[in-house]
Amino acid sequence: MTHIRVINPNTALEMTESIGRCARAVVSSSTEVTAVSPAMGPESIESHYDEALAVPGLLAEIAAGERAGVDAYVIACFGDPGLDAARELAAGPVLGIAEAAMHAATMVGRTFSVVTTLARTTGRAWELAHRYGFAAACRGVHACEIPVLDLEKPPARAAVTELCASVAERDGSDVIVLGCAGMADFCAEVTRATGVPVIDGVAAATRFAESLVALGLRTSTRGEYARPLPKRYTGLLRDFTI
Amino acid sequence: MTHIRVINPNTALEMTESIGRCARAVVSSSTEVTAVSPAMGPESIESHYDEALAVPGLLAEIAAGERAGVDAYVIACFGDPGLDAARELAAGPVLGIAEAAMHAATMVGRTFSVVTTLARTTGRAWELAHRYGFAAACRGVHACEIPVLDLEKPPARAAVTELCASVAERDGSDVIVLGCAGMADFCAEVTRATGVPVIDGVAAATRFAESLVALGLRTSTRGEYARPLPKRYTGLLRDFTI
Amino acid sequence: MTHIRVINPNTALEMTESIGRCARAVVSSSTEVTAVSPAMGPESIESHYDEALAVPGLLAEIAAGERAGVDAYVIACFGDPGLDAARELAAGPVLGIAEAAMHAATMVGRTFSVVTTLARTTGRAWELAHRYGFAAACRGVHACEIPVLDLEKPPARAAVTELCASVAERDGSDVIVLGCAGMADFCAEVTRATGVPVIDGVAAATRFAESLVALGLRTSTRGEYARPLPKRYTGLLRDFTI
Amino acid sequence: MTHIRVINPNTALEMTESIGRCARAVVSSSTEVTAVSPAMGPESIESHYDEALAVPGLLAEIAAGERAGVDAYVIACFGDPGLDAARELAAGPVLGIAEAAMHAATMVGRTFSVVTTLARTTGRAWELAHRYGFAAACRGVHACEIPVLDLEKPPARAAVTELCASVAERDGSDVIVLGCAGMADFCAEVTRATGVPVIDGVAAATRFAESLVALGLRTSTRGEYARPLPKRYTGLLRDFTI
Amino acid sequence: MTHIRVINPNTALEMTESIGRCARAVVSSSTEVTAVSPAMGPESIESHYDEALAVPGLLAEIAAGERAGVDAYVIACFGDPGLDAARELAAGPVLGIAEAAMHAATMVGRTFSVVTTLARTTGRAWELAHRYGFAAACRGVHACEIPVLDLEKPPARAAVTELCASVAERDGSDVIVLGCAGMADFCAEVTRATGVPVIDGVAAATRFAESLVALGLRTSTRGEYARPLPKRYTGLLRDFTI
Amino acid sequence: MTHIRVINPNTALEMTESIGRCARAVVSSSTEVTAVSPAMGPESIESHYDEALAVPGLLAEIAAGERAGVDAYVIACFGDPGLDAARELAAGPVLGIAEAAMHAATMVGRTFSVVTTLARTTGRAWELAHRYGFAAACRGVHACEIPVLDLEKPPARAAVTELCASVAERDGSDVIVLGCAGMADFCAEVTRATGVPVIDGVAAATRFAESLVALGLRTSTRGEYARPLPKRYTGLLRDFTI
Structure with missing residues (x-):
């Protein structure tokens, strides 16, 4: 069973639920879709500033997903915030909407x-x-x-x-x-x-993410998207240390 | 059940079979894949000339597919020959490899x-x-x-x-x-x-074609890819008249 | 004497004649222009589908032109159909309008x-x-x-x-x-x-084709536009085998 | 007196000092340069992940700078992290190195x-x-x-x-x-x-930032770079609420 | 003291004075700005032809500036006429407006x-x-x-x-x-x-030119912008021989 | 009879003669080619500076050509110096090599x-x-x-x-x-x-220039390439006043 996590990077939970429904409607019956929101961040994303502050929470969800064995991720915000960073963190594919x-x-x-x-x-x-x-x-x-x-x-x-x-x-x-x-x-x-x-x-990204898993494809770790180097992170953000 | 037709536009039948196997390996169990070759055309495609002579046979396969209720098509040659014309002819999506x-x-x-x-x-x-x-x-x-x-x-x-x-x-x-x-x-x-x-x-196109069907998407018929206008075709090619 | 063949890739003969007149009006008196239409194909070209079905007939005209010692060709349709394939087939230059x-x-x-x-x-x-x-x-x-x-x-x-x-x-x-x-x-x-x-x-292509001949220039056969490789073509299209 | 703040978005303080020296060396005697590091974030920036986690701390420094009447900012990391978000937040110009x-x-x-x-x-x-x-x-x-x-x-x-x-x-x-x-x-x-x-x-950005101030230029607030809309930010990041 | 020469490439002297005032308003007190017009050329620049005839006079001003120890130049016409040639001639930076x-x-x-x-x-x-x-x-x-x-x-x-x-x-x-x-x-x-x-x-170019001098930057002489080779110039233009 | 003037913008007369021979070799017998050099300018063009100083002499040759009824011009230097200005001045087409x-x-x-x-x-x-x-x-x-x-x-x-x-x-x-x-x-x-x-x-430009004349084409005078506006030119360059 393929497990796709759709992350709504804002904290508006009703929107997260609606997004989850749309995502579930387009995948095979053997694919599980979980839709989540970060525990921290803006209630909606309408500026570069909002995007920037949504990303740490989004990355925390990717980290949690990795621990839970998620196969692929969708970032459900049209600015595709944090996409490159998420690709470094996740073993499976990540798509922005x-x-x-x-x-x-x-x-x-x-x-x-x-x-x-x-x-x-x-x-x-x-x-x-x-x-x-x-x-x-x-x-x-x-x-x-x-x-x-x-x-x-x-x-x-x-x-x-x-x-x-x-x-x-x-x-x-x-x-x-x-x-x-x-x-x-x-x-x-x-x-x-x-x-x-x-x-x-949302539908397109979820279905394509499922397709990449079916095709056996993951983000290339050859260069730019290699796993982040271990290092010290100071202050409130220490929770994101990998 | 979704029916995807993978067209190998050359006439090398062993290659068609191998292509069919690769395509079948990546779709859901509820999707049928048929792999075909045109009845006319070159045995392999290695030039613009070969591409040009492969396209009428390929379009005949699209026309046959439409009569058979095919949902989506893959053109299995890396030059993506006839892609635009095939999109005009097919009701469902068409992807080149x-x-x-x-x-x-x-x-x-x-x-x-x-x-x-x-x-x-x-x-x-x-x-x-x-x-x-x-x-x-x-x-x-x-x-x-x-x-x-x-x-x-x-x-x-x-x-x-x-x-x-x-x-x-x-x-x-x-x-x-x-x-x-x-x-x-x-x-x-x-x-x-x-x-x-x-x-x-081949695998990517087949899986993405299946995805487009699942997403309810078809080639836009708004302008360029509208169905060809009815007209007279002269000579040997009359079989392709639509 | 330079011989330029202008190919109207549709089968509308009155249009072919008009095209021929326009082409003849701009070349030197020592240049012969012949305007032809393929024996097969659509009566007009208004879609990718029409283009695709016009190309085999157009290539047959190029092949006939080669046997007749034509020096350069013009493809007289604004979609420039079959241009790359024609360049592989013709010894002299080929221009689209x-x-x-x-x-x-x-x-x-x-x-x-x-x-x-x-x-x-x-x-x-x-x-x-x-x-x-x-x-x-x-x-x-x-x-x-x-x-x-x-x-x-x-x-x-x-x-x-x-x-x-x-x-x-x-x-x-x-x-x-x-x-x-x-x-x-x-x-x-x-x-x-x-x-x-x-x-x-039509005028521009005919005059430029004449110019390329005068300049001693032919399509490069170094790579992409080398003559098509000999191979088996099956079915109705066997007439185009080179 | 013009006040330019150079923000080293990592937490390596010796690097911040060295950056400050390079920046000070190229401005007029009437310009003050302060070089700072965020209180939170990675010790160095070598991935998209590091960039993403450096940005909230960087934006906190911009916010602090605004309260202190800073005239212009330099983001001293070659990935120009957070540049667009910083431009929304700062009244004066912001340049990446x-x-x-x-x-x-x-x-x-x-x-x-x-x-x-x-x-x-x-x-x-x-x-x-x-x-x-x-x-x-x-x-x-x-x-x-x-x-x-x-x-x-x-x-x-x-x-x-x-x-x-x-x-x-x-x-x-x-x-x-x-x-x-x-x-x-x-x-x-x-x-x-x-x-x-x-x-x-670092030198180029600091001097150009000083120049933009001298020219009376600020980031356009007409559209994209208008001040972020007031909204609720949840969780650890509440300190960045504007 | 930095000396910047702003060259108005037309011969309208009132415009030159106004340009000089705008340039002086944005530089540091330790920078001298001289605004000049060529002794020859068109009274205004409104065509490629005007630009072409303005350039020799402009280059004569660059040559004179070099003898006078000018540190950087601004070409104060929005077509940036003669910019590449001026860069070959001047030791310091040259900017078009x-x-x-x-x-x-x-x-x-x-x-x-x-x-x-x-x-x-x-x-x-x-x-x-x-x-x-x-x-x-x-x-x-x-x-x-x-x-x-x-x-x-x-x-x-x-x-x-x-x-x-x-x-x-x-x-x-x-x-x-x-x-x-x-x-x-x-x-x-x-x-x-x-x-x-x-x-x-005018203001932007003057201030940026001053900045380039402060940054210790000059036009690269590595290739294209190396000093012109000594050679014979015939006719009225002999005055420009370098 | 069509008259094409090929302008070698440097003052090396042997080169001008060789250029003339190459140009004459590719035109129809009814076309006259005259090859000229400006009376002023550099002996060769190997820098932006050389180009800039060659252009006034080149434009003088265009002006002379217009008085002599020349039908089209070729600028025989691979930097295409003065091409835009020449197009404003000449009634017929101008091509750079x-x-x-x-x-x-x-x-x-x-x-x-x-x-x-x-x-x-x-x-x-x-x-x-x-x-x-x-x-x-x-x-x-x-x-x-x-x-x-x-x-x-x-x-x-x-x-x-x-x-x-x-x-x-x-x-x-x-x-x-x-x-x-x-x-x-x-x-x-x-x-x-x-x-x-x-x-x-040189050959290509000469033959194409002849072709443009045969096609009845001239540089568009609709906007940018309209004839230069009459105005006062000061100094040594007064000879170029139009």
Whole structure:
């Protein structure tokens, strides 16, 4: 049995549960998915500052997962925070949801557009598109200006759906990518409204993580992603010492 | 039950069988994999000319697959011949093995090197790396100068394995990508010899195709990949008329 | 005497004749131009599928041209179908009209815009711009949504001309490129309407092909474009065996 | 009087002192430089994991600096950890030493090579070169394989100097960039040995930070780098709540 | 005492004086700034032709500066004319104002837009953004269509300010770059109107040039920027023989 | 009758004559080629400084050509000096030899390598490859370290030929580009020695210039390349006033 841990790096537990449901819906019956939140960190991630403070807690969850024999991890925040560090720590593969969503999008279309929460996060989405090699395929990153924690309120779903439909038209993109883990369960609705494939990164990352395990693949430990060197960590963060 | 058809676009049937075995080894028990070769085309693909003449037969297999209710397709040749045309024809997703291998490689490392058959095909591999967005991640494309149909002969396996080990060292890449469907069953051996993750595109493409189906994703029909317009096709090729 | 063969890869013979006239108008009096269509293939090329099925017939024309001592070839379809395969087959140079048009455009301006037929073909035009190195120079690819075979009907000429004028203004491009061989004889009219240089790829490719012959240049046979290896081709396509 | 705070994000205090000396040597007499280390974090930074765990302590120092009226900050680690988050937090400019070194290098040459500590950090250096726009100018990133904390031992200085001289020759680069704050005081020696300009990022960043203050420039707060939104931070990290 | 020479490469002396004032305002009290114009050349630079004819006079000023012991130079025209040649001639660093402005802009924001004089110069600005590595950071280059020599007339200041405010909004850029040395003294006003950091390249280049001197950095003479080889120059230009 | 003027921008008259011969060899019998040198400028061009001082004389030749009714121009120096300015001045097309050679090279191969004179000029060649869009196709720029004026001495021809053969092997390029107008008459010899297509930019540019005239194409005057604005030019350069 494959065990995939989906880590919601913020501390909003209802969101974690919803993310878990979306992840479980796409894996084989023989795969177990556990969805967790760190014990420390911000209640939502909407800035570089929030990302930075979410990462230590996220890494603690990776460390706990390693002790529990987890096979692969998903980082369920569209900024893919801590992805490189997590890869150094985990024996199995680790995928971010922005990364996975962009991979999936380019498998079913030549171009995609991202619909995300706040405009201040669009710079990070573009940076990731560049890093992963998908900048030429990305036609636009658009913000609905709804904060992460308001996504579960009724009007958000309609507003995001409407924006996605308008973006698909304006950008002429083949695919829409949902730019926040809090939108994971909007996928079916947005698909109906836009008529194009819509990617929820949580589902995509979870299924691809399961695939990497099935393919016998792990993060390369040859160079950059080798296990961190043992050393002294001072102060409050000593709990993360490996 | 999901049905994935793996099309070996050359007419070498033993290779088709070996490809089918590699594909079946990585999917869920509830997924059926059928491996086929076109009724027409070259016995191996080692040039742009070979690719061009393999594509009509490959498209005929896609058309046959559509009539048989196939859910997704894999094009099992590292030049990804006919990929765009196949996407227009098939209702479900279509993946090339170069494409899938490069996606998988960048999920488990920052850089990869490709080991392929003849030097004359390295230009095509680089072209695909550019098109898919992975050119910056690709550190090298190397030829063993063994023709496709000789890969099944005993010395080939050792020679490819040795080249992979040497390339991993020289390029300093995190991952090795096997650049021919005829190398699909070398994967375990090369992994042992290099100590880095080794990607067989047949396995990667088959598993990712199964994943796209599980995620409910199909090729976007919004623009470029809409179904071909009905029109008159003249001459020997009339069988491909849709 | 130099002999250039212009191949219209679809089977619309009136279009082939018009293409031939445009090609003949720009070469020296000592150069012979023959314009041909394949005996098999689609009546027009408006998708990747159409391109794929046009290529075998196109390659048969190249093979026939080689037997007739043709010095250079032009592929007169803006998707440049089969270009790489044709280069392997022909002793002399081969140019696609998209390729030639983009070369010419960047010789007389810093930026250009393409006006083409159906929106579904714009992805291919962008792909070629990237492959040839002209993506940064290309400011836009615009569709008039007139099918290829309707271009010869009277309203098409006016509609294309109007779109070109509007595109030149909107994109602020230095040059307009006509994105279909069926527009070859619109060149003078569009030039008058836009006030900027307008490139017809048929004329540009034919003249550049003549130039390459005059310069004593042939496609390099050093690696990728070496002659295809002799091998067995099965089925209907046996006629293309080399 | 301008007050610049140079933050060494590891907890190695002797290194912090040495960094402070290098920074003070290049500013005007009217500028005060304070060099600090966080109270928590790793003793050296040699992995993504180390970077991730250094950032919260670094941000605490930024927060403390804001209360003390600091005018600008330098992050003295060649991975530029926490740069984006620090920019959100600080009213004045923030520069990373990799960033500043690459800016300086391209002001005095067309190409540069980086000499850094461990090979596992070269991926991060390349990633930064891409992000800042200097990838085409960067001819190589080379590791001396000396851990950060061993740089202050006598043999390190000679080994790094020798590697720089060899790299300048091999890469044919115009400029050498020292890829670790622990090499800051090697600058004069390496300059003598290589005969090319040698950039210490600590000096460059400190002087450029002073320049930005003199120019009246601060990080734009228009979008991405607006002050983080007030929200609840849970657990050990509550001290960083803003 | 550091001596920086700011060269206005056109012959409009009032502009030279204004440029000198802006440059002097940002350097340390121990730095001397001299602002000069060549004895020959165009009265304003608004085309490639103007740039080309401005360069010999500019190089004569560099040669004169070398005899006078100048420590660093600024080329105060947004096309950065003659920058490479000046670097070969001068012992100390040389900065162009476009170059310096783009460096400064990317130190305080992720994206910037340029506001310049005539539309015909926007191609050159983009070319420089590409050359320096800042093309991805540049969101737009916009022309106010006011000739250089009209910038000192009262309506120009208001028109440029208004355009900057509109551009900041439309492009969503973090930073505005003033694209002409004749706008150097608009900086404070445009900053107030836009609410984002505004970069005057004259100030930025002068302060960065002073910084490079303080850092002990000079243009690398290793290869491309080695001193020009002694040779015979014929005709009117003999005065420039070195 | 078409009149093409080939301008050798240095003052070495024997080189001008040799260039003229190479140019005349590739045009139609109805085309006249005149080869000229400016009355002022450096005797050879081997630095940015030399280029800068060659340009005013070159522009004077363009101006003279316009008065004489010249149809198109070739700038016969591999740095393509003054190309943009010349385009503003001339009614007909203007081509640089680096530009033309790179266009021709990518028409007959996927990759090329440049062999040039001094290593200090390789930076400029790379810059042009980037500007024209051919950087990905360019596999290397190599210097023979023979000064321009020594190219006509007997040992040069053998040394350049040998370097070309070695470069073709090492880089694995499809095509060799001769990187100096002084190598124009080495073309046949290098072709024999390397077995790959060899491009002399003088021949390529002359023939392409003739082609652009035959195609009815001129430099776009829509924006950047509009005729320079009338204005006052002061000093020795007054002769260039337009």
